[in-house]
Amino acid sequence: MKQMALGALAGIVSAFFLQFLILPQMDGFTLWAASLLPFILVGFYLYTRPTxxxxxxxxxxxxSLMLMQVDAMNFSAVGYFDLALGLFFGLLGALMGFILFAGVYGSRWLQNRLRSKLRLQVVRTCHESLDGLLGRFESASRDVLFQIAGLTPPGSSASRHLLASALSMQEIGRAVIELRQHLAHVSDAPLSARVLDDVAAVYATPSTQHYRQALNSINAALDSTAHDAPETAHLHLIRLALLDARAVLSADPTHGKSQPRSMTYAA
Structure with missing residues (x-):
């Protein structure tokens, strides 16, 4: 990165001498090419040296950028330095950004951000309007899935953990949407409606208390619903998906933490 900045500075200075001191003295294509050749050879020589x-x-x-060889040349030094400074400081800004943020790849901060985005998708399925919700959820969840694949070290335990979480989130999100679509045509299902609030609470603010409350709400709704009722299948899917999502509510196992042993699950 430092080499790129040094090379850019050398290119700006060399282009200035070429454009304002050397090229105005040249007449014809042959002399123009001969005046450029030494600089091009120096550039290619530096490029072919590994260090x-x-x-x-x-x-x-x-x-190449600063020479800008056109039919009607502009020999304004003010315009030249205005362009040169803009390009050079833009390059420095890009290099600083790369230095500051390149370390984000695979970091714990990035993993926590991806988990938060995953949980947010489930919260949205519980509260947002049903119009187009399934399409928005599928698009957003797949976008996070691609981010996990591209922003975490391939084959690492963190990558596997996040991918498993993403698939679990997608499963529970679809189950929630299907339950809401059914409840939209049912006049009285208060316990099933409460399940949505408790599931949203689990993913909005993950905690053991919210997790147990969600499971209790699902069990209560299942107990009060006929076995052949349409919403029963959706409730079972949400319960199973929630049981699979235990790792999402705990810390990343790569950081030495585990799910509390005191947590119990209803049969």
Whole structure:
């Protein structure tokens, strides 16, 4: 990165000498090519040296950008330095951003952010309008899935943990949406409606208390619902998905934490 900046600075200075001191003295294509050749050779030589390739890249890129060989040349030094400073400081800004944020890849902070995005998708399925909700949920959950695949080290335990969480979230999100679609045509199902609030609470603010409350609400709704009722299947799916989602509510196992042993699950 430092080499790229040094090469860019050298390219800007070289292009200035070429454009304002050398090229105005040249007449014809042959002399124009002969005046450019030494600089191009220097740039390619630097680029082919493993320890200097960054300088060579910056040099050639900025030399080409700043010369801007056109039919009607503009020999305004003010305009040249205005463009040069803008490009150079833009490059420095990009390099600083890369230095500051490149370490985010695979970090614990990024993993926590991805978990938060996963939980948010489930919360939205519990409260947002049903119009187009399934499509929005599928799109958002798959987007997070692609982020997990691209922003975590392949094959790592963190990647496997997050991918398993994403698949579990997708399962419970679809089950919640299907339950809500059924409840939209039912006039009286208070316990099933309460399940939605408790499931949303689990994923909005994960805790053992909210987790147990959600399971208790699901069990109460199942006990009060006929076995052949349509919502029974949806409630069972949510319960099974919630049991599979225990790892999502706990800390990442790669950081040495585990699910509390005192947590129990209804049969």
């Amino acid at each position: 200097l390739s960054g300088i060579g890249t910056g040099f050639m890129v900025f030399l």
